[in-house]
Amino acid sequence: MFAPGNGTERMRFSKMRLTKPEVIVDMFAGLGYFTIPLSYANKDKILRYVAMEKNPNSWFYLKQNLVLNGVEDKVEAVNGDNRLICDDLKSKCDRILMGYLPNTKDFIPRALELANRDHCLVHYHYLAKKEEAREIATADFQDCFASCGFPNAAMEIVEVSKVKNYAPKLLHFCTDIIIKLQ
Numbered sequence: 001m002f003a004p005g006n007g008t009e010r011m012r013f014s015k016m017r018l019t020k021p022e023v024i025v026d027m028f029a030g031l032g033y034f035t036i037p038l039s040y041a042n043k044d045k046i047l048r049y050v051a052m053e054k055n056p057n058s059w060f061y062l063k064q065n066l067v068l069n070g071v072e073d074k075v076e077a078v079n080g081d082n083r084l085i086c087d088d089l090k091s092k093c094d095r096i097l098m099g100y101l102p103n104t105k106d107f108i109p110r111a112l113e114l115a116n117r118d119h120c121l122v123h124y125h126y127l128a129k130k131e132e133a134r135e136i137a138t139a140d141f142q143d144c145f146a147s148c149g150f151p152n153a154a155m156e157i158v159e160v161s162k163v164k165n166y167a168p169k170l171l172h173f174c175t176d177i178i179i180k181l182q
Contacts, residue, residue: 018045028100137175
């Protein structure tokens with residue numbers, strides 16, 4: 001699961017400072033790639049942090065990594081498909097990590113279910129050509145707003161970050177998007 005190309009994104013998460021206490025969910029936690037740096041850097045600002053991981057082997061090592069990094073008391077590791085677990089988080093998440101490729105768009109409806117209706121920051125990972133990165137992220141979310149029952153939703157792109165090259169002329173991006181669903 002280790003991908004050296006994700007190093008810049010892990011570093012970016014380790015430098016993020018939360019401005020207020022947050023409920024956070026990582027929909028694709030893996031071994032804790034992004035969960036550990038973000039939770040470690042913001043231990044005092046976490047109301048609840050849930051790291052979801054479908055693969056039982058990855059989930060096992062996620063739990064080990066949380067202990068090794070001293071954040072096991074801040075992060076709850078849950079094994080299962082993020083579309084089927086943690087319904088108690090619906091409409092409560094202030095921040096959602098969506099670090100999954102290549103079909104991340106398929107999980108936007110679940111992210112919208114989990115998102116705090118007033119304000120949620122989504123870290124959305126996806127593939128795009130360099131010149132289309134902003135437009136692809138915007139279209140992916142706007143396509144889902146109406147079909148998921150949020151025709152008046154608003155979004156603001158805060159940052160578009162290139163994570164790494166993925167294939168010829170195709171790049172892995174993470175776009176930070178503020179969504180308001182009311």
